[in-house]
Amino acid sequence: MNDFEKAQRPTPKAGVMDIAAYVPGKATLGGANKVHKLSANESPLGASPHAVEAYRTTEHYLSSYPDGEVMALRQAIAETQGLNIENILCGNGSDELLGLLCQTYLAAGDEAVFTDHGFLIYKIQTLAAGAKPVIVKENDTVIDVDAVLAAITDRTKIVFVTNPGNPTGTYLPFAEINRLHAGLPKHVLLVLDAAYAEYVRKNDYEAGVALVSSSDNVVMTRTFSKIHGLPALRIGWMYAPAHVTDAVNRVRGPFNMNSAAIAAGAAAIRDRNHVQASVEFNTQWSQWLSEAFTKLGLKVTPSVTNFLLVHFPDTANKSAAKADEYLQSKGYILRRVTSYGFPEALRMSIGSEEANRGVIAALEEFLKS
Numbered sequence: 001m002n003d004f005e006k007a008q009r010p011t012p013k014a015g016v017m018d019i020a021a022y023v024p025g026k027a028t029l030g031g032a033n034k035v036h037k038l039s040a041n042e043s044p045l046g047a048s049p050h051a052v053e054a055y056r057t058t059e060h061y062l063s064s065y066p067d068g069e070v071m072a073l074r075q076a077i078a079e080t081q082g083l084n085i086e087n088i089l090c091g092n093g094s095d096e097l098l099g100l101l102c103q104t105y106l107a108a109g110d111e112a113v114f115t116d117h118g119f120l121i122y123k124i125q126t127l128a129a130g131a132k133p134v135i136v137k138e139n140d141t142v143i144d145v146d147a148v149l150a151a152i153t154d155r156t157k158i159v160f161v162t163n164p165g166n167p168t169g170t171y172l173p174f175a176e177i178n179r180l181h182a183g184l185p186k187h188v189l190l191v192l193d194a195a196y197a198e199y200v201r202k203n204d205y206e207a208g209v210a211l212v213s214s215s216d217n218v219v220m221t222r223t224f225s226k227i228h229g230l231p232a233l234r235i236g237w238m239y240a241p242a243h244v245t246d247a248v249n250r251v252r253g254p255f256n257m258n259s260a261a262i263a264a265g266a267a268a269i270r271d272r273n274h275v276q277a278s279v280e281f282n283t284q285w286s287q288w289l290s291e292a293f294t295k296l297g298l299k300v301t302p303s304v305t306n307f308l309l310v311h312f313p314d315t316a317n318k319s320a321a322k323a324d325e326y327l328q329s330k331g332y333i334l335r336r337v338t339s340y341g342f343p344e345a346l347r348m349s350i351g352s353e354e355a356n357r358g359v360i361a362a363l364e365e366f367l368k369s
């Protein structure tokens, strides 16, 4: 095909070809041996049995459209979290909600601000909306509120904050989020992506409910993919002022949530025992793993989430890339995080007891060899 022919083809709008497509964490290794996938922050305890049962009942309704208002799920979220149902909007994963917020609030020439270790979806969706990503450096592995505030201009429409952070696992105390919010012009939407909120055991952390309730420009997004163990069904939700849910409702697909997701999600969030057990398992093994990595001489960023950022020495034969290769040869898939700005680290999701012990044993061999 020559240049003339190329110029005649349909062309994507400005920004689209600047997007680097999201590359998910590896799931398989191609071998026959048992593989432990620790690359996508999935729950080792899986979904609640009640959620699985609710999912099965939906096979009887496959020929009907799902409930476009997603009542059963929004009701379950409202009741269990003590929130107003009118301020809850669900999405096909929180990824969809982040994209809808960009489509709703960003136009060409607008800017969205986020940090260099922030979730990759912010950049993808900002570019897809035709707007400009403005990327602010974190203070090592923690969001620098002053640097974020310094990046705000008249063109800023959205600020994305991952709290707790992925892949860092660190968090901003709520006093810092309040300070950030207080420094923003009223026209800027502050999006608090709290995908890992349930795991946090800190008195000075809050996912964002109070700030959403008391202001006109804050949105909190949440997901069923992590603590609830339902990533396959794609369930996210946001808590937002009514004027925001009203605007996003106009943009979203009328049936963006499927019937299986609605039924299973509602059952999952009502199963408080399963949530509690998942949190306790995580707290115990996160601590065990952090200590074990430290004993091996590896630096671990203190984490409040269900994954750990483990830093490797910058030497040719003990690098993160070499460790990753070695772990894969033993059946353990961790996540390279070069695209998040950490070429010398691996992110490990807290796995089953067998997987956790196995990774430590394998790394001990790797570091000795």
Ligand SMILES: *Cc1c(COP(=O)(O)O)cnc(C)c1O
Pocket: 041, 092, 093, 094, 095, 096, 119, 162, 165, 166, 193, 195, 222, 223, 224, 225, 226, 231, 234, 235, 236
């Ligand atoms: C996993 C994750 C999400 C959730 O995505 P879903 O689309 O709900 O599966 C959102 N934000 C961050 C930072 C995440 O790590």
